[in-house]
Amino acid sequence: MPTTVPTRPLEKAYDYIIIGSGSGGSPVVRRLIDGTDATVLLIEAGEPGIGVAEIDDPREWVPLGRSRWDWGYSYTPTPRVNGRTIGIPRGKALGGSSAINALMWYRGNPLDYDVWQQAGCDGWSFADCLPFFKKAEDWEGGETALRGAGGPLKITTSTKLHPIAQAMLDGSPELGIPVIADPNGESNEGACPSNFNIVDGKRWSSANGYLFPVLGNERLTVLTGSHAIGLVVEGGRCTGVRHLVDGKPVETSATTQVVLAAGAIDTPRLMMLSGIGDPAELKRLGIPLVHALPGVGLNLQDHPLVQACVFRSKVPMGEKLDNGGGTMLNWKSRPDLVQPDVHSFPVQGNSAEPRLRELYDMSGDVFSLGAGLMHSKSIGYLKMLSADPFGPLDIQPNYLAEESDLEALVSAVYTIMDLAQTSAFADLFAGFAAPDRKLSRADAVEFVRNGCSTFFHTSGTAKMGKDDMAVVDARLRVHGLEGLTISDASVIPVIPTCNTHAPVTMIGERAAAFLMEAA
Structure with a gap:
């Protein structure tokens, strides 16, 4: 380097x-x-x-937001997120946001790109895009029909999953969600090890x-x-x-x-x-x-993330591994959907939004499971508030404006709470912290509004x-x-x-x- x-x-x-x-x-x-x-x-x-050092260390990516390496942008508050200001980390260094992000290499579902073709983007179906995904990749598993090797971006999986990440992998089948080998394979539906831009313990x-x-x-x-x-x-x-x-x-x-x-x-x-x-x-x-x-x-579109469901742990979390996660879970919030719409990932500690930290006691040993909506429908806008190149912006994703987005996130929170109670988490789960009890639907809606944050996928x-x-x-x-x-x-x-x-x-x-x- x-x-x-x-x-x-x-x-x-x-x-x-x-x-x-x-x-x-x-x-x-x-x-x-x-x-x-x-x-x-x-x-x-x-x-x-x-x-x-803080850019290179995959475990330390969270504090890069609101640091000298971040542009410092925020989404404009709305009543739908209870008036909270949501920060949008955006990288300000060579590599852009890939220098401060969560190091995830994930392309979603092949249907996502077929939708682009249907939206009038001729030549942008998944079949059209796949060669260019592959061209970028240096996948640890070598070249396959769906993965590339020898490209500029090195892509790896965890060499040693954290117990929380392993529990997500092992607990999902108890909820009827399969385990799959690769989220960038034929289907992304299921629990799997995450693909990372990490090489020898450093950000790539x-x-x-x-x-x-x-x-x-x-x-x-x-x-x-x-x-x-x-x-x-x-x-x-x-x-x-x-x-x-x-x-x-x-x-x-x-x-x-x-x-x-x-x-x-x-x-x-x-x-x-x-x-x-x-x-x-x-x-x-x-x-x-x-x-x-x-x-x-x-x-303007972005994925809303409920950050996070927090659980008491029977044991300390120990050394942070990978990017502080290690696995992911993609499933359908409703059985009639054609592809997964909700997503979860583990966090080796407390990743709750500030408002949730004000509302709940999360002291002691805890772990978190993020609950996000990857097939969000709400659409917003960006407006300049002055002609100054450095002036303020009104950046509005309109989170939760579509009722279906809110319903999907409520469903996801319930699923995540059930996941923490599967036998795979038996050696870890010591009770609920945030939320601290099973929720009524009205309470779950309020939890989503207070916890709604961003995947920073603007x-x-x-x-x-x-x-x-x-x-x-x-x-x-x-x-x-x-x-x-x-x-x-x-x-x-x-x-x-x-x-x-x-x-x-x-x-x-x-x-x-x-x-x-x-x-």
């Missing part, structure tokens, strides 16, 4: 400029450097984050896999600590980027393409700052209209498709503008039933392929 980012003089123009070094941006950089003779500028607002982020091996290439300039504040648009074409260097605005040109990979919050913000968006919104902000795209900032704010609200086409090009591609979670039309690192990496691989085909 490198110790520093090579310092190269900033040129006035590059063939490609990529804004953002996360799961969507890093693959584009790597494939362009490896597969073309182009010059590439990568602009990253965060620090390098190389050799930082997008930066580790994609960027670090090519940092020495003379055609690549990586500029950290540089905040993008605008896109340059001339004659219907994006021709460059305005960004801060040592705190001063600089304009750098792109002769071939600008690739916007700043994430589902900062990509729409940067577009609106540049006059690309809904004319009414831009007028409200006093930003001159450059290109009308009314869908910018709409269609997506959809510049969606792909053909309809009037679509922002990019099926080749990830911004509708009606030349020279501008988007490669991040904002293009997702319908949120998949998984952590978003894997699908966004796949999007990055596809963005690179599209660019190289066009070159």
